Amino acid sequence: MKWACLGLLLVSLGCSDSDAGLLDFQGIGGDFTLTDEQGQKFSLAEHRGQVYLLFFGFTHCPDVCPTTLVELQEVFQRLGGAGQDLQILFVSVDPERDTPELLASYLQPFDLPVIGLTGTVSQVEKVAQAYGAFFEKVALDSAAVYTMDHSTRSYLIDGEGKVRYIFRYKDEPERIAQIVRKLLP
Amino acid sequence: MRSLPPLSIFVFALSLLIACSHEQDATAGSPGAVDVTAAWARPSLPPHENSAAFFVVHNRTDHAVQLLGASTSRAGVTELHHMEMDGDRMRMRRVPSFTIPAHGELVLEPGSNHLMFFELPAPWVDGEKVDLHLEFDSLPAVDVLAEVRPL
Numbered sequence: 526m527k528w529a530c531l532g533l534l535l536v537s538l539g540c541s542d543s544d545a546g547l548l549d550f551q552g553i554g555g556d557f558t559l560t561d562e563q564g565q566k567f568s569l570a571e572h573r574g575q576v577y578l579l580f581f582g583f584t585h586c587p588d589v590c591p592t593t594l595v596e597l598q599e600v601f602q603r604l605g606g607a608g609q610d611l612q613i614l615f616v617s618v619d620p621e622r623d624t625p626e627l628l629a630s631y632l633q634p635f636d637l638p639v640i641g642l643t644g645t646v647s648q649v650e651k652v653a654q655a656y657g658a659f660f661e662k663v664a665l666d667s668a669a670v671y672t673m674d675h676s677t678r679s680y681l682i683d684g685e686g687k688v689r690y691i692f693r694y695k696d697e698p699e700r701i702a703q704i705v706r707k708l709l710p
Numbered sequence: 711m712r713s714l715p716p717l718s719i720f721v722f723a724l725s726l727l728i729a730c731s732h733e734q735d736a737t738a739g740s741p742g743a744v745d746v747t748a749a750w751a752r753p754s755l756p757p758h759e760n761s762a763a764f765f766v767v768h769n770r771t772d773h774a775v776q777l778l779g780a781s782t783s784r785a786g787v788t789e790l791h792h793m794e795m796d797g798d799r800m801r802m803r804r805v806p807s808f809t810i811p812a813h814g815e816l817v818l819e820p821g822s823n824h825l826m827f828f829e830l831p832a833p834w835v836d837g838e839k840v841d842l843h844l845e846f847d848s849l850p851a852v853d854v855l856a857e858v859r860p861l
């Protein structure tokens with residue numbers, strides 16, 4: 526994991542700033558196949574041309590995940606009509622509990638074009654590794670039974686499936702909208 | 711007059727006792743020893759219908775106070791949780807108590823310390839008020855209402 530962080534730091538430093546805000550990341554991101562909240566196969570490679578904002582979370586998440594979803598609603602408000610060309614990918618880091626059905630009912634109250642993704646633990650681990658993300662199952666002496674420590678970055682993916690920006694938790698919706706807009710028609 | 715010395719000791723002891731209980735009154739029993747303000751809770755979310763509550767506890771006494779536990783009529787289980795960001799990693803743990811320093815305050819807020827609720831018999835929705843019963847180590851329990859509002 527330390528190596529992944531170091532790698533992220535190095536590529537961040539080496540990024541070109543040619544597109545006025547958009548970046549290129551070598552060795553971060555890539556295609557993957559998971560299962561969506563309808564129980565259908567979702568393959569990133571089959572969606573060239575679509576711009577995504579991907580983040581990792583889980584439905585038992587106390588407030589970071591709901592807060593991120595609320596802030597994404599604000600991003601869409603700022604994007605206005607341009608927002609119709611952006612989709613959110615919510616990748617569960619708790620696939621043992623997060624079935625497609627649970628993801629569907631968790632995401633339904635949010636007024637967002639969001640696809641919930643889950644799979645086997647090893648499938649999700651591979652995606653997290655590819656994106657330089659981190660998660661770990663931690664047992665709790667609690668009604669929650671266990672929690673998932675996880676990283677909270679969001680990845681902006683362009684129509685070629687490449688990561689073009691990495692947002693931090695609590696980045697301003699206005700700033701996110703500003704950068705996302707550069708990829709939208 | 712031989713009985714006077716024992717009596718004066720008795721009176722002295724009694725006055726000490728009164729002073730002591732008075733002292734305890736000022737820090738423990740009287741209203742305002744701890745105040746709970748700005749209490750609110752987030753709406754519960756399907757499918758798990760868990761929730762969390764946040765508030766500020768002000769400790770006006772000369773000694774640290776422990777918040778040992780909490781309950782509500784609106785959830786089967788209430789736990790004290792601490793959450794923190796380690797770089798960009800989110801980490802949440804259950805804790806046995808929160809400490810409110812002498813003449814200090816304890817802030818419960820999103821992304822940090824919170825009360826967490828499980829086994830809600832009915833969803834918590836915007837605008838309603840949820841009763842909270844907070845238990846302290848050396849002070850009487852405090853009851854407050856937390857308004858449910860969006861994150």
Ligand SMILES: [Cu+2]
Pocket residue numbers: 587762791792802824825826
């Ligand atoms: Cu919690």
